[in-house]
Amino acid sequence: MNAEKGTAAPLRMTYREACRQAIREALAGDPKTFIMGEDVGLYGGCYAVTKGLLEEFGPMRVRDTPLAESAFVGAGIGAALAGMRPIVEIMTCNFSLLALDQILNNAATISHMSGGQFAVPLVIRMATGAGRQLAAQHSHSLEGWYAHIPGLKVLAPATVEDARYMLKAALNDPNPVLIFEHIVLYNAEGELDPSVTAVDISTAKVRRPGRAVTILAYGNSLPKALQAADELARDGIDAEVIDLRVLRPLDNATIFQSVTKTRRCVIVDEGWKSGSISAEIAARLSEDLFFELDAPIRRICSREAPIPYAAHLEAAALPQMPHIVDAARRLVRPA
Amino acid sequence: MSDKVHLDRDHGQHLLREMLRIRRFEAKCVELYQAQKIRGFLHLYDGEEAVAVGVMQALDARDAVVSTYRDHGHALARGVDMGSLVAEMYGKVEGCSRGRGGSMHFFDRAKRFYGGNAIVGGGLPLAVGIALADKELRAGAVTVCFFGEGAAGEGEFHESLNLAELWKLPVLFVCENNLYAMGVPLEEAEAETDIYRKAAAYRTPAEKVDGMDPIAVEAAARRAAASIRSGNGPYFLECRTYRFRAHSMFDAQLYRTKEEVELWKKRDPLPRLQTWLVENNMLSEEELRRMESEIDAEIVAAVAFAEAGQWEAIEDLERFVLMDEAPE
Numbered sequence: 001m002n003a004e005k006g007t008a009a010p011l012r013m014t015y016r017e018a019c020r021q022a023i024r025e026a027l028a029g030d031p032k033t034f035i036m037g038e039d040v041g042l043y044g045g046c047y048a049v050t051k052g053l054l055e056e057f058g059p060m061r062v063r064d065t066p067l068a069e070s071a072f073v074g075a076g077i078g079a080a081l082a083g084m085r086p087i088v089e090i091m092t093c094n095f096s097l098l099a100l101d102q103i104l105n106n107a108a109t110i111s112h113m114s115g116g117q118f119a120v121p122l123v124i125r126m127a128t129g130a131g132r133q134l135a136a137q138h139s140h141s142l143e144g145w146y147a148h149i150p151g152l153k154v155l156a157p158a159t160v161e162d163a164r165y166m167l168k169a170a171l172n173d174p175n176p177v178l179i180f181e182h183i184v185l186y187n188a189e190g191e192l193d194p195s196v197t198a199v200d201i202s203t204a205k206v207r208r209p210g211r212a213v214t215i216l217a218y219g220n221s222l223p224k225a226l227q228a229a230d231e232l233a234r235d236g237i238d239a240e241v242i243d244l245r246v247l248r249p250l251d252n253a254t255i256f257q258s259v260t261k262t263r264r265c266v267i268v269d270e271g272w273k274s275g276s277i278s279a280e281i282a283a284r285l286s287e288d289l290f291f292e293l294d295a296p297i298r299r300i301c302s303r304e305a306p307i308p309y310a311a312h313l314e315a316a317a318l319p320q321m322p323h324i325v326d327a328a329r330r331l332v333r334p335a
Numbered sequence: 336m337s338d339k340v341h342l343d344r345d346h347g348q349h350l351l352r353e354m355l356r357i358r359r360f361e362a363k364c365v366e367l368y369q370a371q372k373i374r375g376f377l378h379l380y381d382g383e384e385a386v387a388v389g390v391m392q393a394l395d396a397r398d399a400v401v402s403t404y405r406d407h408g409h410a411l412a413r414g415v416d417m418g419s420l421v422a423e424m425y426g427k428v429e430g431c432s433r434g435r436g437g438s439m440h441f442f443d444r445a446k447r448f449y450g451g452n453a454i455v456g457g458g459l460p461l462a463v464g465i466a467l468a469d470k471e472l473r474a475g476a477v478t479v480c481f482f483g484e485g486a487a488g489e490g491e492f493h494e495s496l497n498l499a500e501l502w503k504l505p506v507l508f509v510c511e512n513n514l515y516a517m518g519v520p521l522e523e524a525e526a527e528t529d530i531y532r533k534a535a536a537y538r539t540p541a542e543k544v545d546g547m548d549p550i551a552v553e554a555a556a557r558r559a560a561a562s563i564r565s566g567n568g569p570y571f572l573e574c575r576t577y578r579f580r581a582h583s584m585f586d587a588q589l590y591r592t593k594e595e596v597e598l599w600k601k602r603d604p605l606p607r608l609q610t611w612l613v614e615n616n617m618l619s620e621e622e623l624r625r626m627e628s629e630i631d632a633e634i635v636a637a638v639a640f641a642e643a644g645q646w647e648a649i650e651d652l653e654r655f656v657l658m659d660e661a662p663e
């Protein structure tokens with residue numbers, strides 16, 4: 001690989017490959033790290049992220065589990081309590097609901113409930129999101145829900161760089177960290193700057209600076225927000241796009257700084273609007289930044305329905321680039 | 336309904352026809368998937384036809400069916416209209432779920448078909464509840480719950496088996512043990528590989544059945560249904576079977592050998608039954624050809640129905656998120 005040879009050329013790879021390299025590096029770097037989940041071994045991962053790792057690291061480090069989300073997530077929590085640094089893969093966040101009890105009642109509570117005697121340095125990776133016509137039981141975005149829970153950290157890598165390096169930071173964190181990988185992003189390609197070998201898991205990042213309006217997005221909404229900003233630029237509107245990256249704890253500082261500058265904000269969230277992470281951000285802005293705003297906060301979210309199979313209905317249910325453009329334009333140039 | 340199989344000419348041909356309908360339907364689905372008319376996940380039933388068809392022989396209209404994402408065979412054998420299934424996979428509003436569910440989520444109220452469920456194990460608690468209601472509301476009705484052996488790993492499997500037995504509910508649990516849960520072989524996932532023994536541990540009568548033999552499956556299902564209908568509580572069948580195709584359309588099948596697949600294909604229930612019927616003078620060449628052309632015509636009509644269908648209006652996206660009333 002270029003980076004290892006020390007050349008400075010940027011590396012192009014898919015988000016999937018970045019996830020895979022991150023896991024590989026973690027397994028190679030720490031004997032206490034192992035990965036377990038359904039079909040991570042023999043099958044190579046339901047989204048082919050763990051392909052080849054079983055051959056390289058063997059069945060003790062790359063463990064196929066039975067279909068038993070509650071048991072293997074709980075076992076990951078137990079192993080973390082007792083000194084390991086496990087990575088648990090849940091095929092999709094839709095199935096994580098079978099393990100929700102373990103995640104909320106055990107992973108998120110034990111360090112606090114034990115008065116700080118125990119930590120749960122566990123990473124749970126799961127796929128999230130819609131866009132591949134997989135219908136309601138495979139298409140939901142539940143990261144906003146998990147961001148409701150104190151005791152967890154919730155990450156949403158949207159770039160190849162974050163897919164590559166967030167895992168390392170998550171494994172170094174003494175707390176349970178959930179990483180949501182958007183299914184549509186797996187095939188997305190991007191460049192890795194060889195001089196970057198780590199990222200933080202505490203801040204939001206400005207992906208496109210601008211002055212007229214702030215667009216907050218994460219996951220697969222980020223590319224849509226960036227396209228929207230390009231579209232707005234053609235119309236003379238200079239939008240700032242912020243990648244939230246970390247949904248819990250939210251990086252108020254970066255968000256507030258941007259909105260203080262632009263005085264307008266559109267939030268894009270693939271979760272349902274009611275009770276969403278976008279609702280939380282809007283509430284914070286209205287609590288703390290009310291007098292800095294020149295316009296109401298706008299939210300572009302999924303429609304309040306289970307995500308349907310039919311292509312046209314699925315597309316209509318999700319936030320789309322034109323909705324973002326339209327909302328931002330109306331904020332900047334009210335009719 | 337009799338608890339014995341009467342294998343006369345008509346019935347033998349009926350079993351063959353039902354299995355052939357499924358086999359040819361699945362072949363058409365592959366074609367339509369490659370033509371991108373069908374999208375999303377598509378799980379095919381080739382090889383497992385004897386299970387759905389055998390079990391359905393023991394059911395009548397009052398009974399209920401709970402299925403999985405691998406639901407084509409169950410729906411067809413239950414009598415759900417083929418056109419409505421193709422339309423569903425096209426995403427058309429004429430589909431059995433208005434195009435909202437796709438291949439994994441066939442529903443048909445009239446047939447008491449309570450859905451293809453894409454959460455492994457998710458159907459078992461539902462079946463328990465349907466049976467609970469039936470015990471009050473529809474004396475003698477049986478709820479058949481299909482699931483793969485992968486579901487036996489889930490807590491919901493164990494919780495449901497226990498409840499059904501504890502409350503003596505009329506559920507027929509049908510485990511389609513095709514030896515792999517996606518890429519995980521049975522022996523890598525289960526400490527006890529005889530799934531029916533798990534049911535026996537909950538004191539539910541349980542049998543292991545040759546799932547490649549529709550007559551064996553039918554006989555077992557009739558025994559089971561008779562026992563359930565006479566008020567003895569649930570019954571459990573583990574049907575040993577094999578899926579001939581990949582788990583879904585995205586599967587390189589790295590976890591099993593071609594030789595193993597070929598070995599199982601030698602036990603293909605379709606040629607087996609067909610040969611048996613011919614040898615016993617219960618099926619003539621001409622009858623077979625007629626059967627095949629009738630099935631092909633049904634498939635052609637089903638595809639035409641889907642092609643002619645409409646897209647649901649986008650304004651209706653949020654329709655039925657909440658209902659105005661519960662249908663009677």
Ligand SMILES: Cc1ncc(C[n+]2csc(CCOP(=O)(O)OP(=O)(O)O)c2C)c(N)n1
Binds near residue numbers: 091515516
């Ligand atoms: C709760 C849950 N976990 C994981 C999955 C992903 N998944 C879908 S099918 C499948 C394998 C199930 O195997 P089995 O129950 O044996 O049924 P088969 O596909 O062989 O018919 C898996 C792991 C899921 N749909 N639901």
